Amino acid sequence: MLSFWVGVMESKSAQPRRGSAATRIAAALAVLLVAVYFLVPRRSAVEAAANRPINVLLIVADTLRADRLACYGYPRPTSPNIDKLARAGTRYERNHSQACWTLPSMISMMTGRSVVEEVKALPPQPTVLGEVARDAGFETAAFLTNQGLGPASGFQRGWETYHSLDNERADSLASSFVDWHSTRTDTRPWFGWVHFIDPHEPYEPDAAHDVFQGPRIDHARIEGQLRAAQSELEKLSPDPRTQSLEDSVARATSDSNRYDGEVLSVDDGVGAILAELERSGELEHTLVIFCADHGEMLYEQRQQPLITHASLEANGHLPQGVLELFGHGHRPWYYEHLWRTPLILAGPGMPANAVRSHLSENLDIFPTVLEALGLPARPELEGRSLWGGAESGHERVFAYGHRTSAVIESSGLKLIVHPPEMFLEKAGGEPKLELHDLASDPGELTDLAQERADDARRLLQEVRAWHARSPHYGSDRTAEEQLKVLKKLGYIEGDR
Ligand SMILES: [Zn+2]
Known part of the structure; x- marks a missing residue:
């Protein structure tokens, strides 16, 4: 970026003199350009190099x-x-x-x-x-x-x-x-x-x-x-x-x-x-x-x-x-x-x-x-x-698939929101929550949903807000249909 501007200024200085007013304007412009270069927040050095893929x-x-x-x-x-x-x-x-x-x-x-x-x-x-x-x-x-x-x-x-x-x-x-x-x-x-x-x-x-x-x-x-x-x-x-x-x-x-x-x-x-x-x-x-x-x-x-x-x-x-x-x-x-x-x-x-x-x-x-x-x-x-x-x-990052949602936060805390029927409970009831903290349990072997119920509830609200603001294509299947699919066993075979 700087070398580009130096080049512009050098070429300008090589022009024939056109009188003192023009010289003063050119000098003022050069000062302004230098000031702009240093004062305006710049994009990263990588971007400034315009090193773009083809x-x-x-x-x-x-x-x-x-x-x-x-x-x-x-x-x-x-x-x-x-x-x-x-x-x-x-x-x-x-x-x-x-x-x-x-x-x-x-x-x-x-x-x-x-x-x-x-x-x-x-x-x-x-x-x-x-x-x-x-x-x-x-x-x-x-x-x-x-x-x-x-x-x-x-x-x-x-x-x-x-x-x-x-x-x-x-x-x-x-x-x-x-x-x-x-x-x-x-x-x-x-x-x-x-x-x-x-x-x-x-x-x-x-x-x-x-x-x-x-x-x-x-x-x-x-x-x-x-x-x-x-x-x-x-x-x-x-x-x-x-x-x-x-x-x-x-x-x-x-x-x-x-x-x-x-x-x-x-x-x-x-x-x-x-x-x-x-x-x-x-x-x-x-x-x-x-x-x-x-x-x-x-x-x-x-x-x-x-x-x-x-x-x-x-x-x-x-x-x-x-x-x-x-x-x-x-x-x-x-x-x-x-x-x-x-x-x-x-x-x-x-x-x-x-x-x-x-x-x-x-x-x-x-x-x-x-x-x-x-x-x-x-x-x-x-x-x-x-x-x-x-x-x-x-x-935080969210995911959804097979009626199950998940969120992970930058701290490593994550919540999995299971539909109750996956645990042989009545469909349509309260979801089954599973909470893990990767910072203390990277193998995700301990479910903290009971012990840290406030965190689980807070993340459930985040998941629900994410669902509400995400696009809807109107093709959701009911829990009962999902249950049938699972019971068929090619269970969900064909979902690749
Ligand atoms: Zn795949």
């Missing part, structure tokens, strides 16, 4: 919890390429998704608005991120392996190229992006969305990625809690067909290891995509956003009685044994394993090797893209721009 690439890994990436502290080498991206950019340490499953989470990411009801597809309004990019002159292209985001759910809106693969392989998805990118002839800047279905179930890494063996990192704790719940299981399901404790422990280990293998396969896909951008010389001009739509539970916490009950009704016993008392997959749980997701921003305007530790959320992605590209801000967006490595400044 292209944008949004990479979403479905079902990827932050804590299974090495750059988020996992001791296994599951993510060398994603770690490299994090070193090249800014990593948001306490990011959260907007829902516990794909559809509401991705609707929120693409619209920049909260979803507080059971929607079945992207609503026709409001404007989505792809449309904004396309209308601003970008070539837009989406590549997906999640069939739940297929044309029937409306997610093709805004994407000139919309390629939904019929297989779930991360390498196939990466290849389809690379093929498009390496052969494109369009001279416009581009905006890409690549959505890996993995590490979503089924956890079936190919042999090259099925490399994590042996006890899971938290093996002792998981085995201990499964063992402790075994007598409870035997009362619920005294059936010889019920899986044994030993088999349940082995399954908890195997699922966790194969999940890690799928994370590694996604990481390889990310590596192939970034290598293509590097080869083409576009990487340094591209804002790369890496995130996930939600995480995954791998038996760390108890699950709601309704889900266990539904399995018992459908099968006559609990086929998976004691594992059926614990959360697996991504159902209405908002423990950090499921709710805390990675967010990495790398490229022009983003500080390298930086970590931000305040709360952020996937709603911040839309306004960040707008600011990075120099597009007008949109007042309806709920998130805040993180461009330039900014902290969001959010005091």
